[in-house]
Amino acid sequence: MAQVETSVPVKPLSVAGESLTTKETRVVRSPWDGASVAAVPVVGALETRAAVDAAVQAMATPLPAHERAEILDRAAIATRERREHLARLLAREIGKPLKQALMEVDRCVQTLTFSAIEARTLAGRGIAVDAHPAGIGRRGYTIRVPIGVIAAITPFNFPLNLAAHKVGPAIASGCGTVLKPAGVAPLAAIELVDLLHEAGLPRELLSVVTGPAGEIGDVLVEDERVRMITFTGSAEVGWELAARAARKHASLELGNSTPLIVCVEADLDAAAEAAAISGNGFAGQSCISVQRVLVDGRVHDDFAERLLAAIERLKVGNPEEDDTDVGPLIDEEARTRVEEWLDEATESGAERLAGGTVDGGHLRPTVLDRVPTDARAWKREIFGPVLALRPFESLEEAIELANGTDYGLQAGIFTRDLATAITASERLKFGGVTINEAPTFRVDQMPYGGTKESGNTREGPHYTVRDMTEERMVVIKL
Ligand code: NAP
Numbered sequence: 001m002a003q004v005e006t007s008v009p010v011k012p013l014s015v016a017g018e019s020l021t022t023k024e025t026r027v028v029r030s031p032w033d034g035a036s037v038a039a040v041p042v043v044g045a046l047e048t049r050a051a052v053d054a055a056v057q058a059m060a061t062p063l064p065a066h067e068r069a070e071i072l073d074r075a076a077i078a079t080r081e082r083r084e085h086l087a088r089l090l091a092r093e094i095g096k097p098l099k100q101a102l103m104e105v106d107r108c109v110q111t112l113t114f115s116a117i118e119a120r121t122l123a124g125r126g127i128a129v130d131a132h133p134a135g136i137g138r139r140g141y142t143i144r145v146p147i148g149v150i151a152a153i154t155p156f157n158f159p160l161n162l163a164a165h166k167v168g169p170a171i172a173s174g175c176g177t178v179l180k181p182a183g184v185a186p187l188a189a190i191e192l193v194d195l196l197h198e199a200g201l202p203r204e205l206l207s208v209v210t211g212p213a214g215e216i217g218d219v220l221v222e223d224e225r226v227r228m229i230t231f232t233g234s235a236e237v238g239w240e241l242a243a244r245a246a247r248k249h250a251s252l253e254l255g256n257s258t259p260l261i262v263c264v265e266a267d268l269d270a271a272a273e274a275a276a277i278s279g280n281g282f283a284g285q286s287c288i289s290v291q292r293v294l295v296d297g298r299v300h301d302d303f304a305e306r307l308l309a310a311i312e313r314l315k316v317g318n319p320e321e322d323d324t325d326v327g328p329l330i331d332e333e334a335r336t337r338v339e340e341w342l343d344e345a346t347e348s349g350a351e352r353l354a355g356g357t358v359d360g361g362h363l364r365p366t367v368l369d370r371v372p373t374d375a376r377a378w379k380r381e382i383f384g385p386v387l388a389l390r391p392f393e394s395l396e397e398a399i400e401l402a403n404g405t406d407y408g409l410q411a412g413i414f415t416r417d418l419a420t421a422i423t424a425s426e427r428l429k430f431g432g433v434t435i436n437e438a439p440t441f442r443v444d445q446m447p448y449g450g451t452k453e454s455g456n457t458r459e460g461p462h463y464t465v466r467d468m469t470e471e472r473m474v475v476i477k478l
Contacts, residue, residue, distance in 0.1 A: 008025075008027050008036045008038060008039040009038055009039070010025050010038070010039045010040065010041065011038045011039070011040050011186075011187060011190055012041065013040065013041050013043065013047075013190060013207075013208050013209065013210060014190075014193050014194065014197060014203055014206070014207060014208055015043065015047050015050060015051050015054075015207045015208070015209060016047075016050040016051050016053065016054035016204060016207055017054055017202075017203040017204040018203075020041055020043065020047065021041050022041035022042055022043060024041075024042040025039035025040060025041055025042060026039060026040055026042055026183065026210065026211075027039045028040065028093055028184065028185070028186065028187055030092050030093070030095065031094065031095035031327070031328045031329065031330050031331060032092075032095045032318060032319055032320070032327060032328050035092075037089075037092045037093055037187065038187055040186050040187070040190065040210045041210060041211075042210065042211045042212070043209050043210065043211045043216075044211050044212060044215045044216065045215050045216070045218070045219045047209055047211075048178060048209050048215075048216050048219040048220065049219055049223065050207075051178045051207035051209060052149055052178060052219070052220075052223050052225055052226060054176070054204035054205075054207065055149045055176025055177065055178060055204065055205060055206075055207065056149055056176065056225050057204060058176050058202050058204035058205040059146065059148075059149070059174070059175065059176045059205070062146075062174050063174065063202070065119050065120060065122065066120070067200070068116075068119040068171050068172055068174065069116040069117075069119035069120045069172070070116075070200070071171060071196065071199045071200045071201050072112050072113070072115050072116035072119060072168060072171055072172065072199075073112075073113070073116045074199035074200060075112050075192075075195050075196045075198075075199040075201075076109045076112035076113045076116065078195050078198065078199060079105065079108050079109050079112060079192075079195060080105075080106075080109050082105075082191075082195070083102065083105045083106070084102075086101075086105045086108075086160060086188060086191065087101035087102040087104070087105050088101070088320065089187055089188055089191065090104060090105070090159065090160060090188055091319045091320045091327075092320070093159065093185050093187050093188060094156055094157065094159065094184070094185045094330060095283075095319045095327040095328045095329075095330065096282050096319055096327060097281070097282065097319045097321075097324040097325060097326070097327045098319060098320055098321065098322055098324065099322065099323070099324075099325075100281055100282050101319075104158055104160055104161050105160065105161075107161045107443075107444055108160045108161045108164045108192070110443070110444045110445070111161055111164040111165055111168050111444045111461065112164055112168050114168075114444060114445045114460070114461040114462070115164075115168030115169050115171065115172045115461040115465075116172070117461070118169065118172040118173075118461045118462055118465040119171070119172035122144055122172065122173070122465060122469065123143075123144070124141055124142035124143040124144055124471065124472075125141065125142055126140070126141045127140040127141060127142060127473070128140075129475060137477060137478050138475055138476060138477050138478065139475075139476045139478065140473065140474065140475045140476070141473075141474055142471045142472060142473055142474065143471075143472050143474060144173075144466075144469040144470070144471060144472070145174075145469060145470050145472050146173050146174040146175040146468065146469055146470075147173070147175060147227045147228050147249060147467075147468050147469060147470050148175065148225065148226070148227030148228065149175065149176045149177070149178065149225055149226045149227060149228075150166070150170050150175045150176070150177045150178070150226070150227070150228045150229075150230060150468060151177075151178050151180070151220035151221075151226045151228070151229045151230070152166035152167060152170070152177050152178070152179045152180070152230050153180045153217070153220075153229065153230070153231045153232070153233065153241075154166065154179070154180070154181050154182060154189060154232055154233070155182050155232050155233040155234075156182035156184050156185040156330055157185075157282070157285045157286060157287070157330075158286075159181055159182060159185040159186070159187075159188040159189050160188040160189065160191075160192055161444070162232050162253075163179060163181060163188070163189040163192050163193075164192060165232075165444070165459050165460075165461075165464065166179065166230050166232075166464070167179060167192065167193070167196065167206060168461060169461045169464035169465045169467075169468055170206075170468055171196070171201060171205075171206075172461065172465050173465050173468035173469045174469075175228075175468050176204070176205045176206065177205070177206050177207075178207050178208075178209060178220065178226070179193060179206065179207070179208045179209070180208075180209050180210070180213070180216050180217070180220070181208065181210065182233075183210065183213060184330060184331065186208075186210045189208060190208055190210075193206055193207075193208045217241060221241060221244045221245045221248075224247070226248065227248055227249060228248055228249040228250070228251065228467070228468060229241060229242070229245050229248055229249075229250045229251070230250075230251045230464075230467075230468075231250065231251070231252050231253070232252075232253040232254075232459075233253075233254065234254065234255055234381075235254040235255050235381075235406075235407075235453045235454070238252040238253075238254045238455070239252070239254075239453070242456075249467065250456075251455075251456065251457040251459075251464075251467050252455040252456050252457060253287075253448075253449055253450070253454075253455050253457065253459055254287070254407075254409075254450060254453065254454050254455045255287050255381040255383070255407060255409070255453075255454060256287050256288055256291075256381060256407045256408070256409035256410065256430075256450065256454050257291050257292060257378070257379060257380060257381050257382070257405045257407050258278075258288050258289060258290050258291050258292065258409065258410060258411065258412075258439050258440075259290075259291070259292040259293075259294060259401070259402035259405075259411045259412070259428075259439075260274070260275055260278075260290045260292070260293050260294070260411070260412045260413070260414070260438065260439060261294045261392075261398045261399075261402060261411075261412070261413040261414070261415075261424065262275075262293060262294065262295045262296065262299070262303055262413075262414050263296055263395070263398075263413065263414060263415040263416075263417065263420055264296040264298050264299050265415065265416045265417060266299075266414035266415050266416060266436075267414065267416070267436070268299060268302060268303050268306055269306055270414065270436070271303065271414035272303060272306035272307040272309070272310045273310050274290070274412075274414070274437070274438035275290050275293050275307055275310070275387060275438070276307060276310035276311045276313075276314060276365070276387075277310075277314070277325070277438065277440075278290040278438035278439070278440040279291065279293075279365070279385065279386070279387040280311065280314055280325065280326050280365040280385040280387075281325060281326070281440070282326075282327065283326055283327055283328065283329050283362070283363065283384060283385045284382065284383060284384045284385040284386060285329065285330065285334075285383055285384070286440060287381075287409060287454075288409055288410045288439055288440045288442065289383075289440060290387065290412070290438060290439060290440065291377075291381070291382055291386065291387065291388060292371075292378060292387075292388050292390070292401075292402070292405075293307075293387055293388065293389045293390075294390055294391075294392050294398045294401050294402060295389060295390070295391055295392070296391070296392060296393075296398075297391035297392060297393055300389070300391040304353060304367070304369065304389060307367060307387070307389075308353060308354055308367065311354060311355075311365045311367065314326055314365060316362055316364060316365070317362075326362070326364075326365060326385055327362075328360070328362050329362070329363055329384060334383065334384065335358060335363055335384075338363055338382060338383070338384035338386065339356075339358065339363070341375070341376045341377045341380075341382055341386075342356055342366060342368070342377060342386065344375055344376060344377065345368055345371050345372070345375040345376075345377040345378070345388070346368070348372045348374075348375055349370065349372055350368040350369060350370055350371040350372065350375065350377070350388070351368065351369045351370060352366065352367070352368055352369075353367040353368065353369050353389075354366060354367040355367060355385070355386075363384055363385055363386075364385070365385045365386075365387075366384075366385060366386045366387070367386075367387050367389065368386065368387070368388045368389065369389045369390075370389070370390060370391070371388040371389070371390060373390075373401070373404060375388075378390075379404070379405050379406070381407065395420055395423065395424070399423075399424060399427050399428060402428055403427075403428065403429050406452055406453040407450065407452060407453050407454045408429050408430045408431060408450045408451035408452040408453070408454045409430060409431055409432070409449070409450035409454040409455070410430055410431060410432040410433070410434065410439040410440075410441075410442075410450075411428045411430040411432075411433050411434075411439050412433065412434040412435070412437060412438055412439035412441075413425075413428075413433070413434075413435055413436075414435075414436055415435070415436070421435045421436075429451055429452065430450070430451060430454075431447075431448070431449045431450040431451055431454065431455075431458065432446075432447075432448065444460060444461070445460055445461065445462065446460050447459075447460050447462075447463050448460050
């Protein structure tokens with residue numbers, strides 16, 4: 001909610017090359033204790049249009065590849081130097097436990113570094129035009145040109161690294177960008193923009209806007225100079241934006257209901273540990289937090305016992321303490337929604353094995369057993385510290401259950417059987433499959449993205465730069 005609160009320091013935005021503050025601000029509050037962290041300006045259509053204007057003009061003077069790469073390298077170094085500060089900011093801003101916040105900062109360094117590599121190596125290729133008789137006497141090759149101004153819209157849960165996954169490749173590609181971070185979590189993204197400007201990026205090439213999402217989104221969708229919308233967030237918002245932006249390139253990274261299959265011969269301790277950490281770290285608020293655990297019925301009880309023990313070892317508490325694993329949910333609305341879905345699951349027959357009680361800002365890690373497949377806690381994305389168990393009788397049934405969702409981002413399987421691992425990797429309809437590893441695994445250079453409702457792209461600097469550049473064919477008649 002926008003409000004004027006003069007006692008809270010206001011973090012200026014960089015819009016169209018200017019440092020901007022407004023009278024109306026929005027206060028960012030810690031989900032842990034509700035304390036104000038900082039306030040940000042509230043801007044709208046006017047400022048968003050100015051940001052697009054500036055990006056178009058700045059793109060008219062392209063930076064050479066070595067400069068784009070050096071800016072990204074310098075920004076990566078500056079991010080590493082501010083590691084502790086940025087991690088503490090994430091812990092305050094979104095309640096991300098400090099050790100996970102440090103990992104996000106480290107990943108941001110990697111994302112910027114991999115983007116620099118792409119800036120250095122971006123190139124077209126030679127085409128043998130004379131492989132067709134009509135091409136004789138000609139030479140042909142492709143070049144990659146920036147797609148145009150990019151609108152980058154990011155969610156609250158990885159506010160630093162997911163912004164880097166968009167602005168890093170945009171810089172590598174030579175595109176101007178207007179970044180719109182999540183309303184509840186704009187601070188880390190604003191710092192990333194400042195850091196890139198300090199690293200030498202012309203300020204007009206990258207603006208950051210905070211304010212009413214609908215108003216800003218309308219400008220970004222309707223302005224035809226914006227050629228690409230790169231969106232990470234919920235499926236509901238993402239697909240709706242893409243439908244409205246039919247003439248633009250829309251790249252979507254959306255949610256999941258992440259399954260993990262545990263086979264009879266698997267290392268049950270490793271699987272239990274992976275499920276406990278992956279399902280509950282950052283209170284399950286990652287798009288690839290394990291949510292559904294499919295366990296071979298012969299080891300179901302044994303696995304459940306080990307899982308409950310692994311969950312007991314997690315520390316639930318203040319995200320700013322070094323050893324906390326599970327912090328608060330982002331806000332009251334999220335807590336209410338998750339509780340409602342838990343009640344729905346238990347009313348329709350699921351058994352609660354652990355957790356579920358609200359404790360201050362926390363929902364304690366919750367385990368549900370035998371969750372009906374039509375319950376929202378099973379088939380939709382719960383985005384909370386909840387694991388829903390179901391036994392299976394055959395690999396076929398496990399794969400069918402895992403695929404029984406509209407989502408398709410990442411899935412995992414624990415097995416010691418090679419044929420089972422290979423069969424699962426080929427039949428699970430997800431953008432990524434992990435074997436003997438939690439499906440929360442991601443390193444930033446890998447192609448990451450979903451099928452079905454989970455999205456339509458693969459993110460990772462190499463892939464994103466291809467999305468943000470167009471291939472242009474050049475033919476020379478000799
Ligand atoms: P969200 O509610 O969809 O919001 C995402 C972004 O969209 C925010 O910046 C939001 O702004 C903006 N937005 C909302 N309505 C808009 C509109 N009409 N026009 C333009 N922008 C609009 O998602 P969230 O709750 O922040 O994040 C959680 C979701 O992100 C989960 O579904 C999660 O799975 C997904 N996610 C996916 C990935 C992936 O890589 N696949 C990674 C991380 C998260 P406001 O905040 O100002 O409303």
